[in-house]
Amino acid sequence: MFVSMEIRPVPKNGTEKDTLLAMLDNNRAILAWKLEGLSFEDARRPVVESGTSLLGLVKHMAWVELWWFDDFFAGSGVDYPWSEDDPDADFRIEDDETIESVVALYTAAVERSQRVVADAAMDDLSVRDRKGEKFALRWVVAHMIEETARHAGHADIARELIDGTTGYMPS
Numbered sequence: 001m002f003v004s005m006e007i008r009p010v011p012k013n014g015t016e017k018d019t020l021l022a023m024l025d026n027n028r029a030i031l032a033w034k035l036e037g038l039s040f041e042d043a044r045r046p047v048v049e050s051g052t053s054l055l056g057l058v059k060h061m062a063w064v065e066l067w068w069f070d071d072f073f074a075g076s077g078v079d080y081p082w083s084e085d086d087p088d089a090d091f092r093i094e095d096d097e098t099i100e101s102v103v104a105l106y107t108a109a110v111e112r113s114q115r116v117v118a119d120a121a122m123d124d125l126s127v128r129d130r131k132g133e134k135f136a137l138r139w140v141v142a143h144m145i146e147e148t149a150r151h152a153g154h155a156d157i158a159r160e161l162i163d164g165t166t167g168y169m170p171s
Helices: 016-033 041-044 052-071 101-118 135-162
Strands: none
Touching: 016 052, 016 101, 016 135, 041 052, 041 135, 052 101, 052 135, 101 135
């Protein structure tokens, strides 16, 4: 189900790029893995008062991938589900979505991110800027490790609340 997302060894003496990307890819795989074996009802069920669901976390991270790598760094332009009136739309699971469609969105976003990063150096600067400042790919990758790991931790807790399943990563 999660073809492009596999746990792989993180190089202990690799290049900066190889080391950071392995860490990011592993966190991506862990996040997606948390959905394995769940029914659609359980995956989309809010597990905390804010309304966050496990499937919503994965959908959110698909859009975060697209925003930081594809749009902000590479400048491709993406139509996002959120707006000023609905800032959390990227967390919401719509009636026409399924586990498979959200995982496909996430997988496609990760694959696009991987293509952007493959052709860039860690010192390359983003096409877009924020308040007049461009960001190095190094910063974007580090931020995505932080963001993905944060939500993978949320997914750990969500999965335990759903069905008691725990575990750091697939065996």
